[in-house]
Amino acid sequence: MSALKRFVSRTLNLFRFNRAERRFARELTVHLALLEDEYQRRGMSAADARRQAALVLGGVEQTKDLHRDARSFRWIDDLWRDAGYALRMLRRSPVGAAVAILSLALGIGLNSAVFAVVDWVLLRPLPYPHPHQLVRVFSAATAVSRSSAPGMSLTPDDFTRFGEAGSFASSAAFTTGTRILEAQGHEPVHAVVARIHGDLFATLGVAPVIGRSFRADELSGGAPVVVLGDELWRQQFHGDPSAVGRLVSIDGVVYTVVGVMPPNHHYPTEAQLWRPLTPQDRGNKDDREFDMVARLQEHVSLGQANAELAALAHGGPAPARIVWADDLQRAEVGHVRTALEALLASTLLVLLIVCANVAAVISARANDRAGEIAIRGALGATRARLVTQLTTESLVMALLGGALGLLAGQWTLQLLRGLAPVGLPRLTEVVLDPRILLAGLTMTVTIGIGVGLLPAFRLFGVAGSPGSQALGSIRWTRRSGVRRALVLVQAALAVMLTVGAGLLGRSLGNLVAIENGFSADHLIAADLSFRGGDVRQLLRDLTEQTAAIQGVRSAAVSMQLPTQTAGLRTQVRREGASGSPAGATLRPISPRYFEALDVPLLAGRQFTNADSRTAPPVAIVNETFVRDILGGAGAVGVSLTPFVLKAPLTVVGVVADLTPAGKPDRAALYVPADQVSLGGRMFLLVRTRDDPRAIQQLLRERIRSVAPGVATDRIIPVAEDLEASRSLTRFSTQLAASFAGLALLLSAIGAYGLVSGEVVARWRELAVRLALGALPRQALWAVIRPCALLLAAGAAIGVASALVIAPSFTSLLHGVEPDDTPTLVMAPLVLVSVGISAAVLASIRLLWTGPAETLRTE
Amino acid sequence: MAPSERPASDKINLLPGTLELIVLRILTVMGAQHAYAIATRIEHAAATPTRLNQGSLYPALVRLEQKGWIKGAWRVTENNREARYYAITKAGTRALAAEVDRWERSTSLVNRLLTSEGE
Numbered sequence: 001m002s003a004l005k006r007f008v009s010r011t012l013n014l015f016r017f018n019r020a021e022r023r024f025a026r027e028l029t030v031h032l033a034l035l036e037d038e039y040q041r042r043g044m045s046a047a048d049a050r051r052q053a054a055l056v057l058g059g060v061e062q063t064k065d066l067h068r069d070a071r072s073f074r075w076i077d078d079l080w081r082d083a084g085y086a087l088r089m090l091r092r093s094p095v096g097a098a099v100a101i102l103s104l105a106l107g108i109g110l111n112s113a114v115f116a117v118v119d120w121v122l123l124r125p126l127p128y129p130h131p132h133q134l135v136r137v138f139s140a141a142t143a144v145s146r147s148s149a150p151g152m153s154l155t156p157d158d159f160t161r162f163g164e165a166g167s168f169a170s171s172a173a174f175t176t177g178t179r180i181l182e183a184q185g186h187e188p189v190h191a192v193v194a195r196i197h198g199d200l201f202a203t204l205g206v207a208p209v210i211g212r213s214f215r216a217d218e219l220s221g222g223a224p225v226v227v228l229g230d231e232l233w234r235q236q237f238h239g240d241p242s243a244v245g246r247l248v249s250i251d252g253v254v255y256t257v258v259g260v261m262p263p264n265h266h267y268p269t270e271a272q273l274w275r276p277l278t279p280q281d282r283g284n285k286d287d288r289e290f291d292m293v294a295r296l297q298e299h300v301s302l303g304q305a306n307a308e309l310a311a312l313a314h315g316g317p318a319p320a321r322i323v324w325a326d327d328l329q330r331a332e333v334g335h336v337r338t339a340l341e342a343l344l345a346s347t348l349l350v351l352l353i354v355c356a357n358v359a360a361v362i363s364a365r366a367n368d369r370a371g372e373i374a375i376r377g378a379l380g381a382t383r384a385r386l387v388t389q390l391t392t393e394s395l396v397m398a399l400l401g402g403a404l405g406l407l408a409g410q411w412t413l414q415l416l417r418g419l420a421p422v423g424l425p426r427l428t429e430v431v432l433d434p435r436i437l438l439a440g441l442t443m444t445v446t447i448g449i450g451v452g453l454l455p456a457f458r459l460f461g462v463a464g465s466p467g468s469q470a471l472g473s474i475r476w477t478r479r480s481g482v483r484r485a486l487v488l489v490q491a492a493l494a495v496m497l498t499v500g501a502g503l504l505g506r507s508l509g510n511l512v513a514i515e516n517g518f519s520a521d522h523l524i525a526a527d528l529s530f531r532g533g534d535v536r537q538l539l540r541d542l543t544e545q546t547a548a549i550q551g552v553r554s555a556a557v558s559m560q561l562p563t564q565t566a567g568l569r570t571q572v573r574r575e576g577a578s579g580s581p582a583g584a585t586l587r588p589i590s591p592r593y594f595e596a597l598d599v600p601l602l603a604g605r606q607f608t609n610a611d612s613r614t615a616p617p618v619a620i621v622n623e624t625f626v627r628d629i630l631g632g633a634g635a636v637g638v639s640l641t642p643f644v645l646k647a648p649l650t651v652v653g654v655v656a657d658l659t660p661a662g663k664p665d666r667a668a669l670y671v672p673a674d675q676v677s678l679g680g681r682m683f684l685l686v687r688t689r690d691d692p693r694a695i696q697q698l699l700r701e702r703i704r705s706v707a708p709g710v711a712t713d714r715i716i717p718v719a720e721d722l723e724a725s726r727s728l729t730r731f732s733t734q735l736a737a738s739f740a741g742l743a744l745l746l747s748a749i750g751a752y753g754l755v756s757g758e759v760v761a762r763w764r765e766l767a768v769r770l771a772l773g774a775l776p777r778q779a780l781w782a783v784i785r786p787c788a789l790l791l792a793a794g795a796a797i798g799v800a801s802a803l804v805i806a807p808s809f810t811s812l813l814h815g816v817e818p819d820d821t822p823t824l825v826m827a828p829l830v831l832v833s834v835g836i837s838a839a840v841l842a843s844i845r846l847l848w849t850g851p852a853e854t855l856r857t858e
Numbered sequence: 859m860a861p862s863e864r865p866a867s868d869k870i871n872l873l874p875g876t877l878e879l880i881v882l883r884i885l886t887v888m889g890a891q892h893a894y895a896i897a898t899r900i901e902h903a904a905a906t907p908t909r910l911n912q913g914s915l916y917p918a919l920v921r922l923e924q925k926g927w928i929k930g931a932w933r934v935t936e937n938n939r940e941a942r943y944y945a946i947t948k949a950g951t952r953a954l955a956a957e958v959d960r961w962e963r964s965t966s967l968v969n970r971l972l973t974s975e976g977e
Binding site: 002009063 | 892893894911912913914916917918920921924925926927935937939940941942949953
């Protein structure tokens, strides 16, 4: 009780320092007066009595100190005063302070934002109960390297066989596809439907928020029921809970809505609604690819599960497939891991540079104040007290920088969210949560204390010997070499990052200038889905009507977007040839397709309206087809037998390859859409004269009038689609490049500070040389030479480190080798020239002042 | 300047905490007193002429006052000077009893151990 009272009282006294001080001063005065009274009574003179009184008391100031100690928390009080002092010192040299604080703000801001993203994407558990029991199961026909085949899918047979494994508590398979959804009173729209096999929701451990999940009999029998995703439910049913029980049609088949999932459920990532797989789906030979998730039994490890899967695969029918399971989260984020790790690594390097900058500023200050520190030491300040004071100063700086940094982090995070590619899972939900803020604070305090301690300890020598030299002009850094070590480290780090920035920058340039094999500008695609039936006439009408729109150059139809090179596979054989058939991609297109896409025709002719259903079957092949299947020989006139089409085709033309985002094309066989029976999903490709967005609405209306009932919600410029397909690469490259650029800027600032500090530290020497008659050129060279050597050494270390590290980021580089010579030469050149300019500038300042003046101020 | 580096110049060296006990006791016996009077009283109580470092009394007074065991108030002395008089509170009286008890137990233990050599 009394201890608590005392604590409260001491705490309160922190805030009423002046009042307590006044009161005690008054009390002490009386005490001294009473003592003096007594000594005077004993016959001392007034002056003697006063001296004696102070002696008996034990010193007025000392007593006050004792009193302060007892009545409050002295260390907090000290801290308070040190902080005030630190702020005054920062104001005294605002430029250095600004460099340090802004560097810190940038470093801490970037780090917290990137750490938040990395934490969210790579470290945070999936939003399901016991997320580490969840695994993805992969399967492949042949032994492939697991890391290189993250997307290996299962066949329905695989699922039946492996889903039963004893290691799994439950399992489910699914496949997704874009279908046409019609809800009553709404235009038809495209929606990504996940068809599920097994209880996916139960395996994950999620349940609908409204309505119910699928029943076992619905799942096994493939009942016509669906569960809606939150987003779709809001769009199509305006978030109305009575949506449950209503009917929707998917590709013309009617389903009953039984539930709505919670907003945070996105699995599989793009799915908008889920329905059980029907027996028809299962019989459909096209649905050969499933993704599988499973929940491990309690106490079963991933290794045990994999052993069981391997045994099952081995015992199965030939040809044997290999099967393995991997942690669900790891499997889902696999493709972004490298990018994020590179990002984190570059921000950490940025932080290192920031630390070097702050250390440089702090040690420059400590250097300037060596004299002051020595005097304080001589007057009896303890080392602990001096160290605390210096550390407080860097801590104040760090905290200011940290506070700004968290603001910067918030802002950076918004930027990151805006730039985030579609493929980066769950990024929209990432925030700077208290843990990240705590990490930021820890980082700040660690840097503040760590960087503050460095010069503080160096100053011990000075503070401990308060004699002649410390009060004079001896500067600690000249002897210690700490500054030089900093220059070296800084130069090395900066060069490493500049090499990184250069590589990524060049790679980004390659990405922008990449050859797609077709022109994506002014190209817009409408995603059309038909409910079966013969749509050939409809497509012809649609193409003609579209081509008639003002501003349209040409229009064509194709079963695939040019941004996808995969598609319908077929085995094909040269007519009359023996040997095994080769695989090719079948691409049904309309006439004028290559014209609309701007794909050059290399030989022969294009398709025309004359290549109709009744005309002889023809085909156009691409370069890869000619090279891989026809052995590079002349293709026009060759007769081919594709297995899916039965009748032989005559090749009438050769076109260039499609290389969307720089990916190589596959061997492709283009056939006239009229000559194959088509249905389902088709794309209308339209090349416009101006911005394709301008005709978006007109195009939509035209399609509705020609083909009523076709969903027209997906009419997107092809350039955007192309962008999305390489957005992850672009995102990480852009970010890493801009971070590395920032790092270069920071280290240039830092190198400037350090090198000019080095020159300033040698002002006296330089001044003496000049005063003794050295030519300015000679004197300058004497100072600049060691700086240049130091920078060059640092740069060499940087280049060497970059050569070691760069190959691990090869997957982020496009068309640039990790040991790209121009980059490796440019990076150190930039830094060394910045450093030498700094040295020259700093020296010029000295020459300007004049040696005599300089020596006087020393 | 931190207190730790002050030379230990107290002319009387008391065990930690005993000064507070002594102050409480003096205030019980003599009634409210100012710091100078308390210091003089301690010096007079010593067997041999002794001088106390009088300033060192203040931390003890602060601690006692913050614990609520004594209470200070400004009053006029007989010499017509205004001084801060400290009086023991009820809590202080209770605390004194407890502290005296504790002191006696610990000193008797120490005494016994110091005099029981060879047993």
